[in-house]
Amino acid sequence: MTEGTPETTVLFVGRSNVPLWTLTPRAHLERAFRKLGAATFANASEVTMSSDAGDGPYIALWDDCAFDPPVIRALLQEPGPFLLIDDSGAGLAAKSNKANEAAAALDDPAVGLPARRVADLGSDYWHDLRKRAEPLALRVTETNRRAVEWRLFMGTYKGVTDVVTKHVWPWPAFHVTKFCARMGLTPNMVTLVSLIMVLAAMLLFAEGAWLLGLLAAWIMTFLDTVDGKLARITYQYSKWGNVFDHSIDLIHPPFWYLAWAWGVQAGPHSLEPSVYYASLVVIFAGYIIQRLIEGLFIALFKLEVHVWRPFDSFFRLITARRNPNLLLLTASALVGREDLGLLAVAIWTALSLAVHLLQLGQAAAATAKGQGLTSWLTEPQKR
Structure with missing residues (x-):
């Protein structure tokens, strides 16, 4: 299902050969507009000179432009006519039901279409x-191309995520994502490699090969960032890719902890049976209940728990999900006490579950009060 208006025609003005994520800006824009709703593309000169050009809507834009998806959605969905301008007042895109008017306004703001900035x-x-x-x-x-590529890449990042994904992965992921794009690799290829790393980490943890297992695990989490960014930045995302990626993300973490526990029990720092089984129950049950709470929160309040209040977004950085838990396991392996890592994950899972239950209760109380x-x-935003 498309998000915009299918009959919208996009008219390109000019011809740019500056590469942008291995594509020309025009090719990048065509992919973006096609994904978000537009299906017809043409050179503005060909349409405006034709007597067959009917009513639009038409969107005319320079073919050396770069737009983040929210701008493209707005261009497709906002009623015209209007001229989108930059901070200097120069036209970036124009929307009108008349092809000639859209193309003319883009080149000459004096044509008179109402001017709007991105902030508007x-x-x-x-x-x-x-x-x-x-x-x-x-x-x-050519001068700003690299900065634009970085800015488009960061535009694919979630604003609320874990501390590793948010603060550690962006710079290396940018370069690996660009390499994948240059080599013609698809997001699903990257996801497949991450699945292999999931299985490798599980086997290595069970064997007590802690550092090798952690290396495989961290490679997987890194590739889990790369595949999503590659999909969004090159507009190669699909329903199947989304299911493939998120199914792996959802299912594998507790099995890593189980494999880690198995390796601990076979090593020199095995836990008492009661502590061992209690830890596994807390980890498995806590993980499942936390994910159920997240889904229940959306179902009841039409909102993700992590974006409700500033604290909720902060807590998403460190809550007992895969990457924060891997930090605990990594620290324990580096000091040679993998058993303490398992216990730390169990304790942090229990504390995180308590926080999520509190969030759910607070939301229910607020709703009961009519809030x-x-x-x-x-x-x-405060400016």
Whole structure:
């Protein structure tokens, strides 16, 4: 199902050969508009010179532009006519029911279409990525190309995620994602390699090969970042890819902990049976209940628990999910006490579960008082 207006025709003005994520900006824009709703593309000169050009809507834009998805959605969904301008007042894109008017306004703002800036489009809340940021909209030159590529890449990042994904992976993931794009690798290929790493880590943990297992585990978590960024930045995402990636993410963590526990019991620091089984019950039950709470929160309040209040977004950085738990396991392996890592994961899972239950209770209490729940990220940014 498309998100925009299928009959919208996109008219390109100019011809840029500056590479952008291994594509020309025009090819990148065509992929983006096609994914988000537009199906017809043409050179503006060919359409405006034709007597067959009917009513639009038409969107005319320079073919050396770079837009983040929220801008493209706004161009497709906002009623025209209007001229999207940059900070200098120069036109970036124009929308009108008349092809000639859209193309002319893009080249000459004096044509008179109402001018709007990106900030006027109301597109700074990125619902899919749980963040608020003014999206990118500018023309690409050889001088700013690298900065634009970085900015588009960071535009694919979720605003609310764990501490490793948010603060450690961006720089290396940018370069690996660009390498994958250059080599023609697809996101599903990257996800397949991450699945292999999931299985390798599980086997190595069970064998007590802690450092090798952690290496495989961290490679998997890194590739889990790369495949999503590659899909979004090159507009190769699909329903199957989403299911493939998220199914792996959802299922594998508790089995890593089980394999780790198995390895601990076969080593020199085995736990008392009662402590061992209690830890596994807490880890498995805690993980499952936490994920159920996340789903229940959405079902009841139409909102993700992690985007409700600033604290909820902060807690997502460190809550007992895969990457924070891997930090605990890594620290324990480095000091040679893998048993303590397992216990730390169990304790942190129990504490995190308590926080999530409290969040659920607070949301239910707020709703009972007639208070609607909204994300703090949807509040206007302070400038």
